[in-house]
Amino acid sequence: xxxxxxxxxxxxxxxxxxxxxxxxxxxxxxxxxxxxxxxxxxxxxxxxxxxxxxxxxxxxxxxxxxxxxxxxxxxxxxxxxxxxxxxxxxxxxxxxxxxxxxxxxxxxxxxxxxxxxxxxxxxxxxxxxxxxxxxxxxxxxxxxxxxxxxxxxxxxxxxxxxxxxxxxxxxxxxxxxxxxxxxxxxxxxxxxxxxxxxxxxxxxxxxxxxxxxxxxxxxxxxxxxxxxxxxxxxxxxxxxxxxxxxxxxxxxxxxxxxxxxxxxxxxxxxxxxxxxxxxxxxxxxxxxxxxxxxxxxxxxxxxxxxxxxxxxxxxxxxxxxxxxxxxxxxxxxxxxxxxxxxxxxxxxxxxxxxxxxxxxxxxxxxxxxxxxxxxxxxxxxx
Amino acid sequence: xxxxxxxxxxxxxxxxxxxxxxxxxxxxxxxxxxxxxxxxxxxxxxxxxxxxxxxxxxxxxxxxxxxxxxxxxxxxxxxxxxxxxxxxxxxxxxxxxxxxxxxxxxxxxxxxxxxxxxxxxxxxxxxxxxxxxxxxxxxxxxxxxxxxxxxxxxxxxxxxxxxxxxxxxxxxxxxxxxxxxxxxxxxxxxxxxxxxxxxxxxxxxxxxxxxxxxxxxxxxxxxxxxxxxxxxxxxxxxxxxxxxxxxxxxxxxxxxxxxxxxxxxxxxxxxxxxxxxxxxxxxxxxxxxxxxxxxxxxxxxxxxxxxxxxxxxxxxxxxxxxxxxxxxxxxxxxxxxxxxxxxxxxxxxxxxxxxxxxxxxxxxxxxxxxxxxxxxxxxxxxxxxxxxxxxxxxxxxxxxxxxxx
Amino acid sequence: xxxxxxxxxxxxxxxxxxxxxxxxxxxxxxxxxxxxxxxxxxxxxxxxxxxxxxxxxxxxxxxxxxxxxxxxxxxxxxxxxxxxxxxxxxxxxxxxxxxxxxxxxxxxxxxxxxxxxxxxxxxxxxx
Numbered sequence: 033x034x035x036x037x038x039x040x041x042x043x044x045x046x047x048x049x050x051x052x053x054x055x056x057x058x059x060x061x062x063x064x065x066x067x068x069x070x071x072x073x074x075x076x077x078x079x080x081x082x083x084x085x086x087x088x089x090x091x092x093x094x095x096x097x098x099x100x101x102x103x104x105x106x107x108x109x110x111x112x113x114x115x116x117x118x119x120x121x122x123x124x125x126x127x128x129x130x131x132x133x134x135x136x137x138x139x140x141x142x143x144x145x146x147x148x149x150x151x152x153x154x155x156x157x158x159x160x161x162x163x164x165x166x167x168x169x170x171x172x173x174x175x176x177x178x179x180x181x182x183x184x185x186x187x188x189x190x191x192x193x194x195x196x197x198x199x200x201x202x203x204x205x206x207x208x209x210x211x212x213x214x215x216x217x218x219x220x221x222x223x224x225x226x227x228x229x230x231x232x233x234x235x236x237x238x239x240x241x242x243x244x245x246x247x248x249x250x251x252x253x254x255x256x257x258x259x260x261x262x263x264x265x266x267x268x269x270x271x272x273x274x275x276x277x278x279x280x281x282x283x284x285x286x287x288x289x290x291x292x293x294x295x296x297x298x299x300x301x302x303x304x305x306x307x308x309x310x311x312x313x314x315x316x317x318x319x320x321x322x323x324x325x326x327x328x329x330x331x332x333x334x335x336x337x338x339x340x341x342x343x344x345x346x347x348x349x350x351x352x353x354x355x356x357x358x359x360x361x362x363x364x365x366x367x368x369x370x371x372x373x374x375x376x377x378x379x380x381x382x383x384x385x386x387x388x389x390x391x392x393x394x395x396x397x398x399x400x401x402x403x404x405x406x407x408x409x410x411x412x413x414x
Numbered sequence: 415x416x417x418x419x420x421x422x423x424x425x426x427x428x429x430x431x432x433x434x435x436x437x438x439x440x441x442x443x444x445x446x447x448x449x450x451x452x453x454x455x456x457x458x459x460x461x462x463x464x465x466x467x468x469x470x471x472x473x474x475x476x477x478x479x480x481x482x483x484x485x486x487x488x489x490x491x492x493x494x495x496x497x498x499x500x501x502x503x504x505x506x507x508x509x510x511x512x513x514x515x516x517x518x519x520x521x522x523x524x525x526x527x528x529x530x531x532x533x534x535x536x537x538x539x540x541x542x543x544x545x546x547x548x549x550x551x552x553x554x555x556x557x558x559x560x561x562x563x564x565x566x567x568x569x570x571x572x573x574x575x576x577x578x579x580x581x582x583x584x585x586x587x588x589x590x591x592x593x594x595x596x597x598x599x600x601x602x603x604x605x606x607x608x609x610x611x612x613x614x615x616x617x618x619x620x621x622x623x624x625x626x627x628x629x630x631x632x633x634x635x636x637x638x639x640x641x642x643x644x645x646x647x648x649x650x651x652x653x654x655x656x657x658x659x660x661x662x663x664x665x666x667x668x669x670x671x672x673x674x675x676x677x678x679x680x681x682x683x684x685x686x687x688x689x690x691x692x693x694x695x696x697x698x699x700x701x702x703x704x705x706x707x708x709x710x711x712x713x714x715x716x717x718x719x720x721x722x723x724x725x726x727x728x729x730x731x732x733x734x735x736x737x738x739x740x741x742x743x744x745x746x747x748x749x750x751x752x753x754x755x756x757x758x759x760x761x762x763x764x765x766x767x768x769x770x771x772x773x774x775x776x777x778x779x780x781x782x783x784x785x786x787x788x789x790x791x792x793x794x795x796x797x798x799x800x801x802x803x804x805x806x807x808x809x810x811x812x813x814x815x816x817x818x819x
Numbered sequence: 820x821x822x823x824x825x826x827x828x829x830x831x832x833x834x835x836x837x838x839x840x841x842x843x844x845x846x847x848x849x850x851x852x853x854x855x856x857x858x859x860x861x862x863x864x865x866x867x868x869x870x871x872x873x874x875x876x877x878x879x880x881x882x883x884x885x886x887x888x889x890x891x892x893x894x895x896x897x898x899x900x901x902x903x904x905x906x907x908x909x910x911x912x913x914x915x916x917x918x919x920x921x922x923x924x925x926x927x928x929x930x931x932x933x934x935x936x937x938x939x940x941x942x943x944x945x946x
Contacts, residue, residue: 045658048443056443060436060625066428070729071736072420074427103487103627106647106657133656136646232658237443239487239627239660254644256528257490257521266521267490268428268620270627273660724857726882730822730830762854798836798886800861800878801854816853 037345038391043182043210043324043382044349048276049235055279056237059272067269068258077271084278091281092208092229092244093218100243100261101274105209105230107254108243109133111265112205112226113176114141115251121145122173125202127159128152128367129184134176134207151177153367157186157315164196172202179222180211183364183380184315185324187215194223203249209233209241213284214292214321225249231273235384236280239273291385295323298383298392303327305396309403312374314365323384328377332406337379340406344398349380417783419734425621425714425773426570426598427738431666432623432774438669439625442662461661468668472617472630475671476596476605479635484651485659488629489597491645492616493521493564495631495655496593499641500614501529501562504591509559510534513552513590515566516756517541522564522595543758544707545574553584562591567599567615571740571753571769572706573715575603582611591639597621597629601674602682602712607632613639619663623774624670628663631655685772686713688781692770695785699792701805705740705754705767716770719754720788722802723795725765731791732768735784740767822883823917829887834894837876839863847940849932858885858925862932864896864904864940872896872904877932884922888912888929901937 039047059080065073067081081101089096102108114137117124124138128150138148149170152163159177167175175197180187190206197204205226211217213234219227226249231240245251245264257266299322303313306327314326328334334350341348361375381395422430431439442464466480473480486492501512514526516538526536537555542548547565563585568575578594585592592611597618599605607615615632619625633639633654647656693716696702701721719740720728729739740751750764759767770784796802801811822830838861841848846865852858858881865874875893879886891912896904912918912926 050444053443060431060439061433062430064428064430065736066424066620066626069424069427069736069738071424071733073422073424073736103491103660104657107487107645110645110647110656131647132649133647136649136656140643140646232660237660237662238658239663255490255494255521256524257493257519259520266524267488268618268626270487270625270663272625273627273663722880724881724885726857727830727886730883760855761857765857798833798878799880800850800859801880803838803861803878811854816855816859 037342037347038387038395039347040381040383040387040395041347041349042384042387043185043233043380045232045238046235046384047386048237049280049283051283052236052276052279056272056276059275063271065271067271068260077269080271080275081269084274087278087281088229088242089244091212091217091284092227093220094244098219098244098247100245100264101269102241102243102265103239103270104241105207105228105233106133106241108228108230108241109207110137111243111251111254112228113137113174114254116174116203116205116226116249117141117144117146118173120173121147122171123147123149123167125149125151125164125167125172125175127177127188129157129159129181129364130176130178131182131207131209134178138176146173151175153364155369156318157181157184157364157368158318159188159193161189161192161196164193168196168200168202172200174203174205176205176207178207178210179217179227180208180215180321181315181364182210183362183378184318184326185210185321185382186315186318187211187320190222190224198223210321213280213288214323216288219244226251231277231280234280234284237273237276239270240277242277287385292322294385295383295387298387298389299323299325299381301389301392302381302396305400309400314368314370314378323382325381327379327381328374329403329407330374330377332377332403334376334378336406337377337402340402341398344402346395346398349382350378417779419783421735421780421783423770423772423776423780423784424736424738425776426573426769426771428620428626429623429773430775431625432670432673434673435624435666435669439662439666442665464661465659465664468664471668471672471675475600475675476607476615476617476632478607478632482607482632482635484631484633484654485664486629486631486655487627487657488620489519489595489616489618490521492618492629492631493519493593493595494525495641495644496614496616497522497525497562497564498529498644499654500591500593500639501534502642503640504561505534508561508589508591509557511557511560512536513539513555513560513563515539515541515547517545517569517571517753518564518566519570519595519597522566526564541756545569545572545705545757546707546710547576547581549577549580549584552581556584556588556590560588560590562593564593564595566595567605568596568602568712569706569753570598571751572717572757573598573712573771574706575599575710575712577710578610578612586611598712600671601678602714607634614641619667619670622670622674625663625666628660628667630667681774682713685776688772688776688778689713689716691778692716692772692781692784695781696788699789703763705757705759714772716772717767718770719759719763719767720792721763721766722799722805723766723792724799725750725767727795728766728768728791731795732787734787738769738771740764740769825916826883826887826918829890829916830883833886833890835876835890836878838878839865839874839876844943847936847938847943849935849937849939851931851935852881852928854880857881858928860885860889860928860932862889862892862929862936864936866901866940870900872899872901881925881928882922884916884918884925885928887916888918888925889932891915892929892933896933901940904933905937907933
């Protein structure tokens with residue numbers, strides 16, 4: 033194992049920005065008040081939360097009163113699905129390419145009499161409006177389609193889908209965890225009722241997320257108790273993490289464009305090389321996040337390639353991190369109609385702005401070698 | 415040593431992160447980043463190893479098996495997961511009645527209320543005036559369809575310690591799942607889950623010198639207790655609780671619980687000495703009432719009502735010390751503490767109560783300053799109080815007919 | 820805890836705290852509120868031969884705004900006739916102290932205390 037592996041899994045998690053850490057540190061030492069306390073320690077914590085709320089709101093194109101802090105993107109997704117499904121036993125429609133944090137809670141709602149509908153994606157990884165209209169033929173209370181896919185990076189036309197959802201009287205949620213910080217995200221312009229964002233995907237700390245919520249929506253809390261977050265999310269606020277989330281959001285404003293330029297250059301150079309090696313790139317015919325490349329080589333197992341790259345000191349992902357325990361091919365690629373054999377070869381490289389062209393060059397040299405080596409191994413076994 | 419105001423005496427609301435805990439956490443925010451569920455690269459492995467070491471430490475403090483510890487975002491989530499998770503899982507076989515206590519934390523009360531909305535029934539037991547549960551009354555509350563009981567180990571407002579062994583034994587005899595909110599207990603009372611007849615127990619890091627945003631739920635393996643997950647997704651925590659784990663926070667909780675295990679005995683002696691000093695000083699003031707039993711109580715807590723002083727003006731008067739008062743400020747009115755009300759305290763005494771909670775970094779100077787401040791401020795407010803004047807004149811205020819207002 | 824500077828000033832340095840002899844025919848006493856409501860205000864005024872309020876004292880069990888409201892009116896009352904005193908409106912008290920909406924009841928209580936003290940005094944004096 034190399035002492036300094038190069039991290040190319042920035043859709044999995046990101047390095048905490050040192051400037052964010054600096055803002056957080058006081059809240060891990062002398063600024064320790066509980067934000068519900070009325071004394072000065074508590075009020076200082078409350079003010080810090082208020083500021084973070086404004087920063088998150090601004091990054092999301094929302095009003096601060098629309099920000100409900102949670103502990104993670106997963107919690108926000110669960111909150112949206114369980115909280116907005118409604119008491120009537122209608123359909124919850126989720127796209128075929130959603131993260132398990134959406135699909136699993138949706139399926140869990142079947143215990144309460146809800147039906148789960150799946151909105152199809154096309155071969156490019158796009159959830160198109162026709163598929164949504166088909167899904168909406170059944171009475172539907174809630175729709176969830178992610179803004180940008182974690183594996184392919186494909187960006188959906190959420191504003192258009194939201195129009196359709198509204199015309200049918202359904203609520204719409206979008207998981208914007210991968211989109212935030214990489215492309216402009218505007219809650220108002222998207223026209224959705226709720227949107228999930230997460231701190232640790234934007235160089236903020238783990239342990240903080242938010243649900244951006246249209247206040248007119250009648251949502252049921254997931255966590256009951258002390259009544260924090262307007263009674264919608266009880267539990268002592270994780271001040272340090274939330275402050276870090278706010279600081280990370282504040283950095284987006286000035287740095288997103290630059291980050292997108294850096295990562296897009298790295299990604300495009302990588303993909304040119306992959307293509308020349310005979311690799312297939314998934315979703316590249318659609319509009320994608322600038323930093324993400326999801327690819328496969330025929331007859332090379334994704335897991336094998338990932339392990340080989342890992343031994344050479346490069347951290348990349350096969351499928352999504354959260355489902356990497358399983359050997360099933362990516363459900364996203366299955367939804368896109370990719371042949372299972374090719375899909376089992378899928379590897380995801382996701383760049384961050386701290387990655388360099390030197391790192392990329394080193395990576396290209398290694399992946400060229402490894403692909404050729406593994407191909408020879410495969411050829412021998414045949 | 416000089417006293418720095420405001421003096422923090424609100425350790426039951428939250429504790430500072432111990433500097434040793436912060437030191438252990440920082441590398442996991444900066445260097446060892448990685449999603450512990452990412453199995454494919456060493457960033458993930460380092461994180462996973464740290465998470466498992468922390469799980470061991472949490473388990474050790476309460477003498478449990480690490481496999482019985484499930485991470486959560488805090489005690490509120492632990493309580494919600496335990497209560498809703500167990501009630502939903504066992505309602506089909508055991509029934510839909512729940513027993514809890516009026517003085518529980520809101521996270522327990524409101525989780526039970528949510529279950530009531532879903533068709534469960536609940537008994538909210540009234541404690542005795544000293545805050546403790548009468549075991550006979552607990553037994554009497556049991557119904558044939560009682561599925562779950564939830565009783566907190568240590569009360570957050572008055573610090574009283576319930577007889578968890580006795581209550582747990584009653585639950586065992588009656589085949590009732592027993593959940594205990596121990597958020598205020600860790601590092602303060604000995605917890606031995608090998609001996610305690612408890613099925614589910616909630617923990618929080620930030621009440622025991624760890625970071626906010628992390629907690630745990632103990633889920634007994636022998637006999638095995640099942641819960642229905644409340645948060646679904648990547649299937650973390652053996653499917654009981656999904657969501658990316660904040661590695662640095664978990665590491666912080668592990669270190670905080672390790673320190674608690676090693677130091678709690680000595681620390682409790684020191685805290686008790688300070689608390690007793692505070693009590694002795696405050697008892698020199700006339701007309702003060704201690705809320706809650708003094709024998710079955712953690713040494714960290716002192717909850718006192720100052721008669722003939724109004725609650726909100728009391729809070730204004732003591733702004734040099736950071737304490738909690740017996741009234742929760744809602745938007746429109748001052749609500750007296752529901753815990754003190756459940757003990758049968760009058761609204762006036764509930765309003766004029768202050769919870770002093772002492773901890774690791776409290777000094778004797780802090781306590782002495784607090785005593786002097788309270789003596790002076792209570793004196794001043796009573797000078798202003800017509801009720802105090804009437805009391806000194808020997809008028810029984812309960813017999814006065816107050817003009818309706 | 821958004822108390823105005825004026826509330827804080829009256830709370831820190833309450834004016835005219837004390838008690839007058841309630842059996843004095845020149846003294847009117849008003850006690851309003853109830854402990855269970857969180858406010859009890861005792862206001863006393865003393866008039867001279869020409870019917871002018873020459874002294875006012877209070878004691879209040881209540882929040883900072885209640886203490887400030889009663890402290891403020893004791894200042895306002897001095898030098899006024901009983902009729903002028905009865906004209907003091909809670910809105911003026913609330914405005915002077917910049918009370919937030921949730922504390923308006925404190926100014927209402929102060930107005931009630933004035934009325935009760937004036938009524939008590941009038942009941943003691945031959946018409």
